[in-house]
Amino acid sequence: MPLTPAHPASGTVRTRLAAVALEAAAGVDGVVGGDAGPNRLHVTESGSGGPLAGVRAVAEPDGGYAVDLGLRAGLVPLEALAHRVRLAVHGAAGAAGLGTELGPISVTFHDVVDPDQELAEAFAAALDTTGGAPAP
């Protein structure tokens, strides 16, 4: 499931937080993109911005929002990557003025992309767009 590049400036705190978290996570080296998961549990409807595939923000009982990220990663150590993702989300939420709203951050890796597989997919996509002849 591809990442939906949407970052609504307006909307509820929940959707803004979800968008900021997804954008921050997608920018971390080693993260290939967001993934809604097989049952589309990691999706946040952001109104006019369309669905955000790869993130879910849920209100916590004692205030704030828990952010649950569903990601596709490269072949890298997953624990270290999750740590970098959390740091990036914390930083981005703080910069967006949503730091106080941010609760626990959970990271789920739905898929790990092999570089060879990624190359093959990119090649197949290039064949599709150029109508059979790979781009030079």
Add this chain to the structure above:
Amino acid sequence: MILARLLVRVVTFLLLLLLALLGLAVALAAIEPGTGADAAGLPGLRDQVGAWFDGLEGGEGIAVPSLIGGAAAALLGLLLLIGLLVPRRERLVVLRRTDHGSLGARRRALAGVARSLAEQTRGVSAAKVKVKPRRRGGGRLRVNAARPRPTDEKAVERSIADQLESLTGPFRLKASVRTRAGERGERVQ
């Protein structure tokens, strides 16, 4: 569970097909009375079922085939209910859970990482990995790797386990490694 879901799909398709054919027969019967019902063999079927019910009412002994058929139908119904009603679970392996959030991965993702690590081991030509999550977090990795015939089985298994340590060590993952002698001509790392 997979069997039950497959059965639900097949039976649903067959029932829809049957419904469509019955609808066709009814339509034909409506256009030209007698023809559609005759074509579908409905009068014969009515007679057969009627005779069977008459026999049942008359107190005849229950035939073994009927008993087996009834039991099979009940079992099929049970399987269909399981396939329809039991929710599909997302088989996640929870690697770590703290107050600050959790870290999890789907079985396919973990298997991909483990396979990649195992195939980097010297003496391994291919590896297959199955991941089984545990309910309370963590899980089990079953690695089945191919190696060339002259290599030492135990040494290769130890090397694979060492290679997987970076994945299993930080989390509650337990790896069991088995190797088999590869076919002639299989490439070795």
